[in-house]
Amino acid sequence: MIYESTENPLSHFKGFLATPEELDILMLITQIDKYEKSLIDVAAGLRKAPYRVGKQKDLVLTYTNGIRQYPAFPLFMGIELEMEAINGNPDTGLADILATSPEFVIAKRDGSLRNGVEVVSVPATMSIHAERWPALLKQLRTKYRSFDPEKTGNSRCGMHIHMDRRAITMWQLGKMWIFINNPNNADFISQISGRSVRGEITYCKQVKYKKITDFLTMAYEKYSALNLKKPNTVELRIFRGTLNEFSFLRNMQFAHAYQRFCGP
DSSP states (O other): OEEOTTSOGGGGOSOOBOOHHHHHHHHHHHHHHHHHHHHHHHHTTSSOOOHHHHHHHHHHHHHHTTOOSOOOOOOOEEEEEEEEETTSOTTTTHHHHHTTSTTTEEEEOOTTOSSEEEEEEOOBOHHHHHHHHHHHHHHHTTTEEOOOTTSSSOTTOEEEEEEEGGGOOHHHHHHHHHHHHOGGGHHHHHHHHSSOOSSSSTTSBOOOOSSTTHHHHSOOOTTBSEEOOOSSEEEEEEEEOOOOHHHHHHHHHHHHHHHHHTOO
16 A cells, blocks of 8 residues: 555554664663652752652663763664656555565655655664665565666655654754755765755755854755754755665665764
8 A cells, every 4th residue: 555645654653663772771761861850859849859769760870880971862763765666657566565564664655756656664773774674675676766877767766864853952953954054065975875965956955054053043944955844853865765775774874873973
């Protein structure tokens, strides 16, 4: 089944995917947040220190034993991968392919494609994406194609990576916005992404700015290299479409490193 472009992909999934180790980190961060909030309330005289504050402290110290710094919130990423059908029928064999990962991906229509579809993934960490996508891409290559340098594919196809805003502070978001829109980085970003961000391609272009705080007041544009219009995600739109496993994972690794590089 191919869903309509107006449907929300998240409504088709039960939850986010992460490894057991990453789920442990999430639990640790939750416990640290509760512990610190309790200390703040006690210091402010809002309440007496309850017994559970001590229990939370013991749990936090148990988990943080040997950890030298506050663990980063695991970055959940969602993928939108645009493809064109080789035989011109966007629904050809797609149901059978997606049935191998029913809890991980769905297919949506995309008005920018001629005879294609957009495969959308559940939000997941880098570890899960690296584990799930290689086998899926191998199957997709038998029926579909994305952009390629020999022009036998379709240059309209792109790969968009959505990053969970919960893992991105406001200051970090400003640095990410400056990095991707800095004219001095245009050639580097274009080499990584496989297509220009200077404006020749209008759906992933850089935005002109004067200072880092401009991202707070400037009207967000959907077709910019970094789309900030989504309420729950930051969308990196720079990558050309690919069904090649190496290129696909390279794009994901760049997005993951980009978010970390612009962090505290």
